[in-house]
Amino acid sequence: MNRLGxxxxxxxxxxxxxxxxxxxSTGAQxxxxxxxxxxxxxxxxxxxxxxxxxxxxxxxxxxSIDDVGITNYTWNFTYEDExxxxxxxxxxxxxxxVGTYEVxxxxxxxxxxxxxxxxxxxxxxNFLMKYWPFLLLGALVAVVxxxxxxxxxxxxxxxxxxxxxxxxxxxxxxxxxMATFVPFAPTKGYFNLGDSIVFFSALTFAWRAGGICGGFGxxxxxxxxxxxxxxxxxxxAKGSEGVVCGxxxxxxxxxxxxxxxxxxxxxxxxxxxxxxxELLLLNVGWGAALAEAAGNTxxxxxxxxxxxxxxxxxxxxxxxxxxx
Amino acid sequence: xVMFIDLYTEANTFLHRLDPRVKIVAVLLLSVLAFLMxxxxxxxxxxxxxxxxxxxxxxxxxxxxFALKFVLRLMLLIVVLWPFxxxxxxxxLLDFGPVQITEPAIWRGxxxxxxxxxxxxxxxxxxxxxxxxxxxxxxxxxxxxxxxxLTIAVSLRFFPTFVSTIDSITDAQKARGLVFAQGGLLExxxxxxxxxxxxxxxxxxMADSLSLALQSRAYGARFDRTYLRQxxxxxxxxxxxxxxxxxxxxxxxxxxxxxxPI
Numbered sequence: 392m393n394r395l396g397x398x399x400x401x402x403x404x405x406x407x408x409x410x411x412x413x414x415x416s417t418g419a420q421x422x423x424x425x426x427x428x429x430x431x432x433x434x435x436x437x438x439x440x441x442x443x444x445x446x447x448x449x450x451x452x453x454x455s456i457d458d459v460g461i462t463n464y465t466w467n468f469t470y471e472d473e474x475x476x477x478x479x480x481x482x483x484x485x486x487x488x489v490g491t492y493e494v495x496x497x498x499x500x501x502x503x504x505x506x507x508x509x510x511x512x513x514x515x516x517n518f519l520m521k522y523w524p525f526l527l528l529g530a531l532v533a534v535v536x537x538x539x540x541x542x543x544x545x546x547x548x549x550x551x552x553x554x555x556x557x558x559x560x561x562x563x564x565x566x567x568x569m570a571t572f573v574p575f576a577p578t579k580g581y582f583n584l585g586d587s588i589v590f591f592s593a594l595t596f597a598w599r600a601g602g603i604c605g606g607f608g609x610x611x612x613x614x615x616x617x618x619x620x621x622x623x624x625x626x627x628a629k630g631s632e633g634v635v636c637g638x639x640x641x642x643x644x645x646x647x648x649x650x651x652x653x654x655x656x657x658x659x660x661x662x663x664x665x666x667x668x669e670l671l672l673l674n675v676g677w678g679a680a681l682a683e684a685a686g687n688t689x690x691x692x693x694x695x696x697x698x699x700x701x702x703x704x705x706x707x708x709x710x711x712x713x714x715x
Numbered sequence: 716x717v718m719f720i721d722l723y724t725e726a727n728t729f730l731h732r733l734d735p736r737v738k739i740v741a742v743l744l745l746s747v748l749a750f751l752m753x754x755x756x757x758x759x760x761x762x763x764x765x766x767x768x769x770x771x772x773x774x775x776x777x778x779x780x781f782a783l784k785f786v787l788r789l790m791l792l793i794v795v796l797w798p799f800x801x802x803x804x805x806x807x808l809l810d811f812g813p814v815q816i817t818e819p820a821i822w823r824g825x826x827x828x829x830x831x832x833x834x835x836x837x838x839x840x841x842x843x844x845x846x847x848x849x850x851x852x853x854x855x856x857x858x859x860x861x862x863x864x865l866t867i868a869v870s871l872r873f874f875p876t877f878v879s880t881i882d883s884i885t886d887a888q889k890a891r892g893l894v895f896a897q898g899g900l901l902e903x904x905x906x907x908x909x910x911x912x913x914x915x916x917x918x919x920x921m922a923d924s925l926s927l928a929l930q931s932r933a934y935g936a937r938f939d940r941t942y943l944r945q946x947x948x949x950x951x952x953x954x955x956x957x958x959x960x961x962x963x964x965x966x967x968x969x970x971x972x973x974x975x976p977i
Binding site: 471472473489490491525547548549550551552554555556557558559560561562563565566567569570584587588591603607608611614615618619620673674675676677678679682683689693696697700701704705708709711 | 722742827831838869875878881900905911913930934935
C-alpha cells in the first residue's frame with residue numbers, strides 16, 4: 392500500500408517533470424521566435440517617379456524586406472489638400488493635378504515593428520490633355536476668323552437684301568429669346584422660344600441663314616442679357632443647330648420627314664454642344680450639366696414643333712417668300 | 716416680367732472713356748485669368764476686383780441684378796448639385812448608400828460656381844460702359860468687314876424694336892381673348908404661334924423695306940468708306956492695356972514658372 396503510494400508519488404512527479412520540461416522547451420522555442428522578430432523591416436518605396444498628368448501610377452513596395460514577413464503597407468501623401476491613404480504592396484493612383492508629391496511608405500511586420508521610406512512623385516502637365524477643350528474651341532474660332540478674313544478679301548459686298556435679312560432675323564431671334572418665356576421647367580425656371588426662330592430661318596432660308604441668325608442672334612441675346620461668358624458656347628451650339636437643320640431639313644424640297652430629321656439632328660447638336668461645353672469648358676459639374684441638358688431637350692422639342700409650324704404658316708401668310 | 720433694358724448706362728467715368736478695343740481685350744484676358752485660377756480665395760479676390768470696377772463705373776444695382784439673375788440660377792445649381800456627382804475626398808459628411816457628400820466636394824462646387832460668377836460679371840464691365848455703336852466700331856477696327864459690322868449694327872438696332880413688337884402683338888392677342896397663363900407646357904407654347912407668325916411676317920416686311928433703304932443710300936458704293944466717329948488709342952488706353960496684360964501675366968508666371976497654386 393505504502394510502496395504503491397510511493398511509486399504513484401514518483402509517477403506524479405515524473406509526469407510533472409516531463410510536463411514542466413515540455414512547457415519550458417516550448418517557452419524557449421517561443422522566446423527564440425520573439426528574438427528573431429526583433430529585427431525591424433526595411434521599407435523600400437522604389438525610385439522616384441515622373442509622370443504626366445492623368446497617368447495612373449502603380450506604387451511598388453515589394454522591395455521592402457523583413458525576416459518574418461510584412462503584414463501591412465500604408466502609402467500616405469497629400470493630394471489636392473487632402474490626406475490620401477493607400478494600402479497594399481502595389482496600389483494604384485491616378486494623378487489629375489500637376490505638382491510634386493512626397494509619398495511616405497510605412498511597412499509594418501507581424502510584431503508591430505515598422506519602417507518608412509519616402510518617394511517623390513513628380514506630375515507634369517500634359518498641355519494637350521489638360522487644355523484640349525480650349526484648344527478645340529480655339530481651333531473652331533480660328534477657322535471662323537480665317538473664313539471671315541478670307542471672305543474679307545473678296546471685293547464685293549454682301550447684297551443689301553442679305554444684310555437686311557440676316558440683321559433682322561438675328562434681331563428677331565434675340566428678341567424672341569428675350570420676350571417669350573414659358574414659366575415652367577424644373578431647371579430654367581422659364582424657357583424661351585428662341586429656338587423656334589432658329590428652326591424657322593434654317594427651314595425657310597437654308598443653312599447659312601440658320602447658322603448666322605441662330606448663332607449670332609442667340610449669342611447676342613446672351614451678351615445683352617448679361618450672360619456673355621455663355622456667348623462662345625451659344626454661338627457654337629445654336630449656330631450648329633441652325634446649320635444642321637438647314638442642311639437636313641431642306642432635303643427634297645423640305646419633305647415632312649426631312650423637316651423632322653433636321654429638327655431632331657439640329658436639336659441634338661445644340662443639346663450636346665451645351666452639355667459638353669458646360670462640362671469641359673465651364674466645369675459646372677455633372678449635376679448642373681445634366682439638369683441643363685434636360686431643360687434644353689425640352690426647349691428644343693417645343694421650339695422645333697413651333698419652328699416647323701412657323702415655316703409652314705408664314706409661307707401662307709407672306710406669299711412673297713414662296714418666290715424664294 | 717421681361718422687358719428690354721439696355722445694359723449701357725450713360726456716365727463719364729474712366730471706364731466709359733476707355734477705348735472699346737481695350738475693354739474687349741480686358742474682358743477676354745480677365746476671363747482667361749478666371750479659367751487659370753483654381754483656388755477659392757483667388758477667385759473671390761478676382762470677383763471683388765470685378766465688382767470694384769463695376770462700382771467705379773457707377774453701374775446701377777438694379778441693372779446688375781437684372782443681369783446677374785440668370786447667372787445666379789446656374790451658380791446655385793452648381794453648388795447644390797456638384798457634391799452629388801463628386802464623391803472624392805475624405806471628410807465624409809453624409810452617407811446614404813449611393814449618395815455620399817464630402818466636404819472637399821462642396822468646396823469644389825463653390826469654387827466652380829464662383830468661376831462662373833467671375834466669367835459672367837466681367838462682361839458687365841464692357842456692357843455697362845460701352846454703347847452698342849462703339850462695340851460695332853471696335854469690331855470693325857479689329858478687322859471685321861464693314862458689311863458684317865453693318866449686319867450686327869442692324870440686328871442691335873432692331874432688337875428692342877422687335878421686343879416691343881412682340882409685346883404689342885401679345886397684348887393684341889390677349890385683347891382678343893387668348894389666355895397665355897393657362898394650360899400645360901405644350902399648350903402654352905402653342906399659343907405663342909399666334910404671336911410669332913405676325914412677328915415673323917412683320918420682321919420680313921421690315922427686312923424688305925430695309926434693303927430698299929440701304930440701296931437708296933448707296934450702300935456698297937465704295938469699299939474704303941469713312942466713319943463719323945474715329946477710334947484712336949490714347950496714352951491712358953495704352954496704360955490700361957499694360958495694366959490688364961500684367962494682371963494676367965503675373966499670375967501666369969506664378970503658376971507655371973514658380974508653381975504657386977492660384
